[in-house]
Amino acid sequence: MTDKERFVPDEGMAPASTAVPGAAQLEELHNPPRSQWLNVWHQFKSHRGALMGGALFLFIILAVYLGPFVWDIEATKIDIRARNQGPSWAHPLGTDQLGRDMLARMMAGGATSVSVGLTAMLLALGLGSLLGVLAGFFKKLDGPLMRLTDLFLALPLLPLLLVMMLLFREPLNAAFGPEQGIFILIVVSIGVTSWMPTARIVRGDVLALKEREFVMAARSIGTTNSGLITRHILPNVLSPIMVSATLGIATAIITESSLSFLGLGFPPDFPTWGRLLFDATDYLQQYPERVFWPGLAISLTVLSVNYLGDGLRDALDPRIRGR
């Protein structure tokens, strides 16, 4: 028996004046302590929109990545005799002007769009968290890094993205092939232009955390800076990072679709949702439903991710959790 346990007063020694614990309290005593993530999940479950958003996002991810195994028509297979068809059992979403199956194209396009969203988000998140932690933790770096963030925030992002697409498309295509090249270009340019909000939020949180007692305690027992950051700071700024991750996916998907829609994204034979929408606007009068499906897919994905982020924000905030 350690010292600490010996000093804990026995249940029976409590003075008679204390209130009898209520049923709820008793139950709490009997239940084993729940982990933090179980708590988070319980709070998350109570947010109906977030739960639906999460389920929908999961469904979309499964559909675009696993769907092609079930619906195994090639997205690029041209069947000119079956062009411009309406919905049928052979082609549930119809076919386009070259007779390509729209469902297969939607899934292939979704796989690209969602991959771009996820990868660009990871890149932006990595950059943002790195700069945010560095700026918050090391006083010397704070000034320069935050000025840099301000400067990046003052850049006109959409025009710059368009310019980058114009200038770096050819060399990257030559180096990595037309599909890989443009993928890398889009992911990198979205990543390096959207890390600023994350960096600001993380820096603010790190600044507050740095002054807390547990960090001081860790420092006093000789934890190195890198140990402090990885063991004590990073786990505590995880929740703002996760929330900005969800928002990052949404903005990355929208940005990629906008670029494709402006004709400066992926090449025409390489479907993404934005590209499908762009191609369909030429046939707007005759076949408006072709515009509808990719647009709906983009909107639903972004909507689900936004609701997911909303729920996560509530679930990860210990002040709201448990109420």
Place this chain on the structure above:
Amino acid sequence: MLTFTIRRLILAVPTLLFISLVIFLLLELAPGDPMAQVPLTVPPEVKEKMREALGLGQPMHIRFWKWLVQFFWIEPQVMIDHYLGTSFSAGDLRVISWQTRSPVMDIVIQRMPQTLWVVGTAYVVAILIALPIGIYSAYRQYSWFDQLGTFVSMVGFSVPPFFSGVLVIVIFSVQLGWFPSIYDTTHVVDSWDSFVYQLKQMIMPVMVLALQITAQLSRFMRASMLDNLNQDYVRTARAKGLSEYIVVMVHVLRNSMIPVVTVIALGIPSIFGGAIITEQVFKVNGIGQLLIGAIQANDLPMVQTLTFIFAVLIVLFNLIADVLYGILDPRIRYD
């Protein structure tokens, strides 16, 4: 307050210089040859001369300096000349577009009114819709109106303008035939009928742009109202026996407008960026479409100038937001 403003103004100068450098370097370091379109039969020495005629012969820092001089020194002189009839800028070389061989700023001035009309109207409409929605949703938090407002603004966030734009074209021009799908910028308003036509062609682009701004602003207004509604001074005002209307619309609203006003100012430049897509959808020939056209035609001086104009807008409105915040909230000024 004056020193506060001046300090902010001085800070804006290096920011603008940095941004112009970034844009310049981006265009400069990018591989790609402006002479790529010239036929192969043109001999190399002629090509070299053409390159020099475009001003590409000199080293990088000299060209950057020249561009700065042209943009910040010569172009303002041209503007003064234009308005006052003087001739400061006679003989000076201006930023020339490679596409049209005419000064870039002249084309920008031609295109600006269309963008300003559509974007400006959309912004005003959005503010007029968003503020009452935000106020009422906060006042009746978690009512069905608030829930509906949350949902609509989530949808407004999520539906990209190139989808909502195309969708309203399908519904209102293709199916119903109410509004024209293409914005006619040559249309002159001189009678009641032409005014009605102008109104009709503006409704769709304005509403598409306004939906997005409304979504953001109404959420922000709601959050700001909620922050203030539970403050002590509100209880005091109620305890004094002021009417509920005065409490909410005067005491709470004025205090919650402080952050909202700055958000409105900060949102203006991003709306120009968003207008690029809306202009493309509705074929408005504003500066957004000018930029897209210049990018597709590889017209680097035009791209550089337009991108920089967008940057100037951002920095300018950041400055305005800062100063407004300082005016509205005295606590900000004195730190």
